[in-house]
Amino acid sequence: MLETSARLLRLLSLLQAHRDWSGPELAERLGVTPRTVRRDVDRLRELGYPVNATPGTGGGYQLGAGAELPPLLLDDEEAVAVAVGLRAAAGQGVEGIGESSVRALAKLEQVLPKRLRRRVGALNAYTVPMLRTPRDRVDPAVLTELANACRDAERLRFAYRDHGGATTRRTVEPHRLVCSERRWYLVAWDPDRAGWRTFRADRITPTPPHGPRFTPREPPAEDLAAYVAKGVSTAAYATEATIRLHVPLAEAAAAVGAADGTLTAEGERSCLLRTGAHSLDLMVVHVSMIGFEFEVLDPPELVDRVRALRDLLSRGLDRSAGAPAADS
């Protein structure tokens, strides 16, 4: 009974769109008798999607949270919102969800109607690509293409911009996309060189005609994330930074966010922030925007960095209209 399946889907959709539906309402919407609605609800429950019902006047059905996620039935706008959100999350390279973001994005984009794809592309410009210099920003489309090649075990051809700027052409067997230190890496087997290689995604330009399937081989390590982290040897910048913020701990905590580092109180009116070096830029931004008085304690390089920014601003001020250039 195709109609029954379709009706179950529509029922699920209705239950997701509104919280509360009465039996007769649903019956009319679905074009069946209330008895059949009850049976459909039972079917949903049997499928593992809990439907709560409240008897009495003004009662009704509502979809609850179950053991597993029911199929999501999104309307056009919601689908676009999801796609844009995922692109942003993937582009930022948020550690911990980055890889699932890309997988979900690939899944969605594969079935996204064309008319919606246009809107996603248009709106994507509005997602704030903060903290990424244009150089190492990754095109979400490239990411999904890499992810697709990984999950389908398709040979991948691409042009790779070398560290020095030279581009080489590669054909590899892609295995995993890994997000580490806010950067994307592709772990792949290079048959020409008969070895595992790690490529930075932002330097990859895929050349569409995909190759044939391959049978995946044993990955070079159990924990590929660790493997990549070790491989790329983030040497240049692996230090930790310590900053003193001249605000009470509570105020700093509200502004800083768990990802940026750990805060420890230091008296009533100041606190210490220890943060991974890769979020130093973020910290500078936060400090600037929120206006915390600060003091750089640990890595001298950060002092240089702040000074460079200060000088940049000074130069800008000198150029700007009617700037008396008065120092603090």
Place this chain on the structure above:
Amino acid sequence: MLETSARLLRLLSLLQAHRDWSGPELAERLGVTPRTVRRDVDRLRELGYPVNATPGTGGGYQLGAGAELPPLLLDDEEAVAVAVGLRAAAGQGVEGIGESSVRALAKLEQVLPKRLRRRVGALNAYTVPMLRTPRDRVDPAVLTELANACRDAERLRFAYRDHGGATTRRTVEPHRLVCSERRWYLVAWDPDRAGWRTFRADRITPTPPHGPRFTPREPPAEDLAAYVAKGVSTAAYATEATIRLHVPLAEAAAAVGAADGTLTAEGERSCLLRTGAHSLDLMVVHVSMIGFEFEVLDPPELVDRVRALRDLLSRGLDRSAGAPAADS
């Protein structure tokens, strides 16, 4: 035939998880004969979800993009990624998709298994709440609660922090959540005062026992977004800013993004950026991070702002270890 419906869902899930499946593979996975798989595929096609098939050796089925979005079947990690992405998008208040983001988020959170909800909460800390001071940051949970009340037409009780800081208790009929100028507003009918009111979402603290349903009345305007924009009279900061960037247009375009304003070339080595005032902060950040030499042309207030930041950095440098405080 419950089993048939369930199998269709599983088939859809399989087709979304991998791009390519052969008939026999699917048959084994689903526990039916290949003939039934063909029939199921036909059913999916009849439901409007196009399934492409390629004959011959190494052929198979793949889900294509159709007229409408098929139900999304996400695994745990993907669901978490979607939720985190949506929360981030909603929190940022991206114009144009903000409202759909919240709707989609509400839909998802309603059915999200508890174990996943924990992970979303934990990871949410990692989404970068940029550009929001702690004061006007909105809790995504509050947003979804407001959105739920709107779509279910449930009376809403909440405490409202007034502009002056005083809190009042309200009971209103919520109608729409509007995102304007990177802020969230709730448009609601206040029965006590018998009039329409616009509340800033970041000042709302809902008090959970929701009220009874109400029958929605005619909204105060066709275009509620415009209504809100007019109402909140963004007066204080409604100017436009003009900044000269001392880099070629192409380079600036790569870094700035469409949302931040319009760029116009000005000779070979510089360009002008006109931008809405509410993204000035964003601009300062961009300019800082990327290191563009700049010059503020238009609003003198922006010059003050830059100077304030410069001075903040200077003070920080003075305090910091071994800073020679050499000016540029």
Place this chain on the structure above:
DNA sequence: CGGTCGCGGACAGGTCGTGTCCGCGATCGG
């Protein structure tokens, strides 16, 4: 040229969905 795969017709058996009718219990409002 043969193997493999997708496609679809035909048929038989039986399962399962549907509407109808019914009584039960919970809840809310008068």
Place this chain on the structure above:
DNA sequence: CCGATCGCGGACACGACCTGTCCGCGACCG
């Protein structure tokens, strides 16, 4: 306190539909 409303579920009969099996066709690859 009673009645209306709603969710719940058993019983029954009709009929539709789903499944497996068997078959031949066409396409594609090696």
